[in-house]
Amino acid sequence: MEKYVYSAQSLDSAMREYEREYCVSSEKVYAAYHAGECIEGVSRFTQSVWASFYEEVLRLTDGEGLADEPIMTRVGRALVGA
């Protein structure tokens, strides 16, 4: 069995790939996931994985995230719908 590792950087890269593929921000997906809403064109499984990666990045970076803007700030804005 080949052993692989993941990091905040690799998970963040995967999320950016999702963003490019589905043309929707991670923040929007995360907020929708928690609201129990579906996003057209994004399967429930993909939403679940996307949200999982999102939370893992936050955990691995102590809530800071990796993007220019701290993820927690963007999460907060997404959750209040601003």
Next chain:
Amino acid sequence: MDVWEYFQTRDREIAECSLRMVEGISPYAEEEGNDQRGMVFCSLAFNGYDPDSTYLSIHEVVAVRGSGITRIRYAYFLVINGVEIGGYERHATHDPPVHQHCSGKKPHETAPSKVVSFKEAAQEAWKYVSEFGTPEGVGADVEED
């Protein structure tokens, strides 16, 4: 114990459930610098069915707790003939944390669920695949005039 022991068990259970990994993917990974936490992320083909259209998508976040493994999070979703039929999820920040999406009454409907093992989810998925899936090779030899 580390997550790789768990991954070996998962590998064995996949075969026991008559499922197989789609070739060319690497479904298991540990957190960088921490072999006590890891992820599973892959699609599994059902033996005898077209892996491109009928598959079980699985994602788990697992961590070693004491002498065992906890699935902090899981998602097992079934796709038949390209359509996401439903699945099971466990996620602490959801309400309820353990739930299913497979009533068949409306898209993305959520209902509470008991915690399901991977094997239980796979067995449940097989019921649907057996009834609604198209076995490999069916219609393959039909030629149109």
